[in-house]
Amino acid sequence: MDLRFTQQELAFQQEVRDFLNASLPEHICAAVRSGAELPRTVLQEWHEILGRKGWLGTTWPKEYGGPGWTPVERYLFDVECNRACAPRIVPFGPSMLGPVIQNFGTREQKDSILPRILSGEDWWAQGYSEPGAGSDLASLKTRAERDGDHYVVNGQKTWTTLGQHANKIFCLVRTKKEGKPQEGISFLMMDIPSQGLEVRPIRLIEGGYEVNEVFLDNVRVPVSNLVGEENKGWTIAKFLLSHERTNIAGVGISMQALEEVKSLARRMIRKGKPLIEDPLFAARIARVEIDLEAMKITNLRMLYQAQKQGHPGPETSILKIKGTQVNQELRDLARRALGPVAAPFPGTITEANLMFGPLNSEANAATYFNNRKTSIFGGSNEIQRNILTKAMLGL
Amino acid sequence: MNFDMTEDRQMLSETLSRFLADRYDWETRNRVAYTAPYTDAGRWSELAGLGIPGALVPEEQGGFGGTGFDISVVFEALGRALCPEPFLPTLLASRALEAVGKDQTGLVDGSIRYAVGISEIDAPYDLAGMATCARANGAGFSLSGRKTAVYGAQVADRILIAALLDGKPAVFEIDPRAAGITPYGMIDGGGAAEVLLDGTPAVLLARDAGALLNSVIRAGRLALCAEAVGAMQFAYELLLDYLKTRRQFGVAIGSFQALQHRTVDLLTEIEQARSITIAAADALDGPDGDLKAAMAKNLIGRAARLVAEETIQMSGGIGMTWEYAGSHYSKRLVMIDHQLGDTDDCLEEVMQSYAA
Numbered sequence: 196m197d198l199r200f201t202q203q204e205l206a207f208q209q210e211v212r213d214f215l216n217a218s219l220p221e222h223i224c225a226a227v228r229s230g231a232e233l234p235r236t237v238l239q240e241w242h243e244i245l246g247r248k249g250w251l252g253t254t255w256p257k258e259y260g261g262p263g264w265t266p267v268e269r270y271l272f273d274v275e276c277n278r279a280c281a282p283r284i285v286p287f288g289p290s291m292l293g294p295v296i297q298n299f300g301t302r303e304q305k306d307s308i309l310p311r312i313l314s315g316e317d318w319w320a321q322g323y324s325e326p327g328a329g330s331d332l333a334s335l336k337t338r339a340e341r342d343g344d345h346y347v348v349n350g351q352k353t354w355t356t357l358g359q360h361a362n363k364i365f366c367l368v369r370t371k372k373e374g375k376p377q378e379g380i381s382f383l384m385m386d387i388p389s390q391g392l393e394v395r396p397i398r399l400i401e402g403g404y405e406v407n408e409v410f411l412d413n414v415r416v417p418v419s420n421l422v423g424e425e426n427k428g429w430t431i432a433k434f435l436l437s438h439e440r441t442n443i444a445g446v447g448i449s450m451q452a453l454e455e456v457k458s459l460a461r462r463m464i465r466k467g468k469p470l471i472e473d474p475l476f477a478a479r480i481a482r483v484e485i486d487l488e489a490m491k492i493t494n495l496r497m498l499y500q501a502q503k504q505g506h507p508g509p510e511t512s513i514l515k516i517k518g519t520q521v522n523q524e525l526r527d528l529a530r531r532a533l534g535p536v537a538a539p540f541p542g543t544i545t546e547a548n549l550m551f552g553p554l555n556s557e558a559n560a561a562t563y564f565n566n567r568k569t570s571i572f573g574g575s576n577e578i579q580r581n582i583l584t585k586a587m588l589g590l
Numbered sequence: 591m592n593f594d595m596t597e598d599r600q601m602l603s604e605t606l607s608r609f610l611a612d613r614y615d616w617e618t619r620n621r622v623a624y625t626a627p628y629t630d631a632g633r634w635s636e637l638a639g640l641g642i643p644g645a646l647v648p649e650e651q652g653g654f655g656g657t658g659f660d661i662s663v664v665f666e667a668l669g670r671a672l673c674p675e676p677f678l679p680t681l682l683a684s685r686a687l688e689a690v691g692k693d694q695t696g697l698v699d700g701s702i703r704y705a706v707g708i709s710e711i712d713a714p715y716d717l718a719g720m721a722t723c724a725r726a727n728g729a730g731f732s733l734s735g736r737k738t739a740v741y742g743a744q745v746a747d748r749i750l751i752a753a754l755l756d757g758k759p760a761v762f763e764i765d766p767r768a769a770g771i772t773p774y775g776m777i778d779g780g781g782a783a784e785v786l787l788d789g790t791p792a793v794l795l796a797r798d799a800g801a802l803l804n805s806v807i808r809a810g811r812l813a814l815c816a817e818a819v820g821a822m823q824f825a826y827e828l829l830l831d832y833l834k835t836r837r838q839f840g841v842a843i844g845s846f847q848a849l850q851h852r853t854v855d856l857l858t859e860i861e862q863a864r865s866i867t868i869a870a871a872d873a874l875d876g877p878d879g880d881l882k883a884a885m886a887k888n889l890i891g892r893a894a895r896l897v898a899e900e901t902i903q904m905s906g907g908i909g910m911t912w913e914y915a916g917s918h919y920s921k922r923l924v925m926i927d928h929q930l931g932d933t934d935d936c937l938e939e940v941m942q943s944y945a946a
């Protein structure tokens with residue numbers, strides 16, 4: 196065993212660092228560092244920079260204009276991006292739909308869709324969940340009925356992340372009522388706006404708007420927007436979910452959060468000493484740092500395995516569970532470190548120059564509350580445990 | 591032994607709960623909680639008319655309560671309804687005024703609003719490390735420093751300030767108009783302000799006031815614990831309702847054992863929280879008062895966070911929304927830890943009691 200990265204991997208890491216040094220604009224890092232919601236313009240600018248470099252579709256093979264990275268290279272890219280405070284890539288087009296089209300799309304779909312994802316021109320949203328179909332996705336009810344060379348779609352999608360910024364949405368729809376619930380589902384792409392399609396914002400716990408409801412009322416969608424075969428959408432759905440789970444551990448994000456917690460704890464004073472010297476608080480940081488250290492290796496072991504066998508296995512569920520626990524614990528510590536100054540509602544402090552000491556701490560509690568989502572979406576941690584029970588316990 | 595509430599307190603609890611249900615419904619609550627000035631003047635007067643501030647004040651001071659159990663009855667009901675009105679500052683001020691024998695008529699009838707500034711950015715939860723200081727100037731005093739997250743200061747008529755005088759904590763009263771007040775809303779509802787003191791004229795209420803301020807903090811901790819118990823109980827009931835009605839995989843999600851056992855754990859923790867709050871209320875002004883309050887605040891810090899996070903998690907995406915009442919309970923439950931001593935701070939106090 197040798198835990199060092201290979202020469203090639205180290206060279207790759209250096210290349211990523213050099214690129215980020217040269218190409219990540221300062222105003223974008225500053226926006227990320229502030230912890231506030233990123234406006235579309237900032238995300239778009241970053242997507243375009245990555246797109247020009249050919250680094251937007253990080254999971255894509257070379258033949259489709261991707262960088263053809265190995266899982267370990269993707270991991271290194273992620274960690275470096277987080278370290279540099281780059282925005283997270285909005286995953287729906289680049290990490291989700293892209294691979295779906297490459298594997299299931301027609302020639303025309305590949306030619307028309309993939310380049311527009313890579314250039315950052317199209318913004319996709321994911322329309323899987325419905326009010327009555329969350330963990331039990333197969334019970335979805337949105338119907339698509341054939342009418343000549345169109346489908347007519349009726350129903351409702353919900354929790355559509357960044358749907359307000361998107362111009363396209365891919366949805367799971369029901370095309371057949373009979374049989375097992377998984378059997379009559381199809382994978383359909385739609386334009387936003389379309390006649391009959393309405394996106395309405397949902398406000399989240401901390402006050403922000405990042406998710407939406409999507410109402411579908413007799414939306415006419417060309418049959419050519421179907422991906423794969425009619426009624427075979429479940430296979431695609433599962434394929435996509437496995438892609439949703441690459442880099443799910445969020446090691447880079449947590450490393451960045453750990454640094455932030457330490458830096459806060461060095462600057463906050465309690466009883467005349469930096470908080471980081473308080474043994475109770477230091478113990479909390481130490482415990483989560485140890486978990487993170489172990490998780491880095493767990494993550495690399497699983498990437499290595501995936502690289503050998505060509506695809507990730509059910510162990511990714513372990514990464515989802517542990518990764519979100521570590522991340523949420525770090526967000527908890529950042530909030531606590533600030534004490535009472537973590538409490539203001541973002542945006543209600545009217546005097547622009549009144550920051551809390553050296554810290555612009557306003558967004559910290561909000562980030563903590565917002566990040567409770569990570570153990571719910573993308574298959575809740577309970578569902579991940581169910582997956583592991585089935586796949587690994589033989590019970 | 592008797593764990594029943596006296597009839598008077600039972601009546602107080604019912605009156606307050608009924609008022610909150612009728613006149614402080616959920617829409618009103620959310621509007622007041624998140625819109626400046628984060629209090630409703632009309633309803634505040636009505637609450638004063640019902641005698642709520644009076645219940646926090648002893649008879650000798652013009653009230654009709656003031657014991658640990660009076661405090662916990664009031665704050666449990668406020669917590670259950672998630673009422674953002676600034677009763678905590680009222681309680682803190684009352685304890686300070688009581689200690690110096692000052693008239694509390696205006697506090698009891700709700701016509702004078704008080705806030706109490708103790709926390710500082712680098713000394714958030716206790717008096718050690720406090721930097722705000724007082725200087726004698728002629729007949730009076732002036733204060734310099736900054737008090738942070740002073741709850742209720744956005745609408746206070748008077749603010750009591752803890753500041754160092756001759757190296758020891760003392761208590762002063764200021765007129766907010768003479769200080770720099772920067773108001774803001776809280777992430778969990780309600781309002782506060784930064785209070786900037788720069789040679790601000792002040793009236794000395796008590797010198798060498800370490801013990802006095804501890805008694806203020808102790809009562810405040812009890813109130814926060816009781817508030818959390820009320821809020822936890824309500825959040826738990828909401829969750830239970832959700833587990834029974836939300837269906838996935840063709841069954842109510844409450845039929846999954848993975849959720850059942852965790853919900854039972856919440857029940858257990860809430861009962862523990864209730865018990866330690868009763869212990870703290872009973873001990874409030876006795877020799878163990880500080881210790882029991884610290885114990886209670888530590889346990890509440892842990893239990894409230896657990897209830898907050900688990901109720902969000904088990905409610906799935908719904909638990910993450912502004913629309914869902916439970917999310918606001920979760921916010922309050924977590925942020926209670928940021929007032930008057932957090933879990934670690936209180937744990938340390940309990941640990942210190944072991945030293946001979």
Ligand SMILES: Cc1cc2nc3c(=O)[nH]c(=O)nc-3n(C[C@H](O)[C@H](O)[C@H](O)COP(=O)(O)OP(=O)(O)OC[C@H]3O[C@@H](n4cnc5c(N)ncnc54)[C@H](O)[C@@H]3O)c2cc1C
Nearest residue numbers: 321323324329330354356568572573575577903904906907
């Ligand atoms: C911020 C956010 C962003 C999202 N973005 C998107 C998006 O862009 N596109 C999209 O399609 N969806 C999105 N989602 C939806 C997300 O995938 C669902 O919320 C998630 O799958 C859970 O479904 P639910 O909310 O309906 O909860 P439910 O399925 O109702 O679950 C409620 C609780 O029951 C538990 N539970 C359910 N079934 C079981 C079981 N069998 N055993 C044990 N426990 C169980 C769950 O774990 C959860 O704790 C988003 C959600 C959030 C909160």
